[in-house]
Amino acid sequence: MIGIDALIRMIAGLQEAELRRWIDERWVRPERAATGFVFREVDVARVRLIVELRQELAIDEEALPVVLQLLDQVYALRRRLKAMSDAIDAQPDAVRQAVQARLVRDAGGDED
Amino acid sequence: MAARNPYEVLGVKKDASEDEIRSAYRKLAKRYHPDLNPGNKEAEARFKEISGANDILGDKDKRARFDRGEIDASGAERPEAAYSRYRGFAEGAPGEKYEYRSAEGMAPEDLDDLFAMFGRGARGQRAGGTIRLRGADQQYSLTVDFLASVNGAKQRLSLAPDKSLDVTIPAGVRDGQVLRLQGQGGAGLNGGPNGDALIEIHVAPHAFFRRDGDDIHVDLPVTLGEAVLGGKVTVPTPAGPVSMTIPANSNTGRVLRLKGKGVAGRGDEYVTLKLVLPDGGDSELADFLKQWAAKHPYDPRRGMT
Secondary structure, rough: OEEEHHHHHHHHOOOHHHHHHHHOOOOOOOEEOOOOEEEEEHHHHHHHHHHHHOOOOOOOOOOOHHHHHHHHHHHHHHHHHHHHHHHHHHOOOHHHHHHHHHHHHHHHOOOO | OOOOHHHHHOOOOOOOHHHHHHHHHHHHHHHOOHHHHOOHHHHHHHHHHHHHHHHOOHHHHHHHHOOOOOOOOOOOOOOOOOOOHHHHOOHHHHHHHOOOOOOOOHHHHHEEEEEEHHHHHHHEEEEEEEEEEEOEEEEEEEEEHHHHHHHHHEEEEEEEEEEEEEEEOOOOOOOOOOOOOOOOOOOOOOOOOOOOOOOEEEOOOOOOOOOOOOOEEEEEEOHHHHHOOEEEEEOOOOOEEEEEEEEOOOOOEEEEEEEEOOOOOOOEEEEEEEEEOOOOOOHHHHHHHHHHHHHHHOOOHHOOO
């Protein structure tokens, strides 16, 4: 958990004005404390990602929300897939094998 | 592992300009960035290699030193990222704060469709810690002959070498229609109900009947005598032959309707007459027509000039 000044010192090439704009756009969502914004680890990693997308991959701020929205969807799906696969893992062997056999069969293409 | 030549990694020539290198790097980085490719180990490895190559070629001094052989391709390989990548958080509970929400501020419940998909239909029920699951639906295709599709029939479908099913084909079934046989699909789990068998029907074409909606069409060959003088003929219908009267002076192409002789009693059968001359010609007929045609000229093509 760090404040905005520490975060800006930590990430090379990050300008305060652009970070504040990203917060206004809700691309980054720190918590608000009496002392100002507080960033968790996930927020720090997200800021780094946005900096990389902007600087290294040259994705401009017009395209950025599209990229972030798709990423957020992908990660939401992956969290659910993970939850589902954990639920399957917790099943008795017979169930797990049946699920696996079915997945293998479906991945094997059309049967006819 | 020896690092690959950075020029090869970025796919640029030895004399590439800084712009060319930057653009090659961006192109590859967009494709292989690990946060854009969660769970893809190969992308991660490629991205590391690409970053390493860019660290050398993207820096004038390092590039010059590499070109002079002072450092090797691995010389500037990035140390394992000193910070944690976003995906490490995003895939776990901390990522939930960036859960995707649509512009209308709708809750992310639509993504929970994923859970609903799981055990669809059976709506997996929890009972004593085990999930009761409905069996999967299984799809088959069955080719039926034309008359069976019109009149209905029973037909045996083999589902597996040791399993077959008698399928009742309803009268009037259409090509492409899917029959659902409840409980004949995959077995349920833990007492869940069986899935259904979904059978897609393919109707084989018939030698002379054609179907259009609920109507049947057939071309009926008639003799010259039947066309000129009229008379009773036997006409095939899907339900069996019926007798039909051809009016005198019926041209080829004339369409006669047999009411109620279509599909499953709903449609009609349309009979198109086709005049057929005797095989091999007939000299008596030819002689007669020579005299007759001279006396009775007519021009069936007058409308075409």
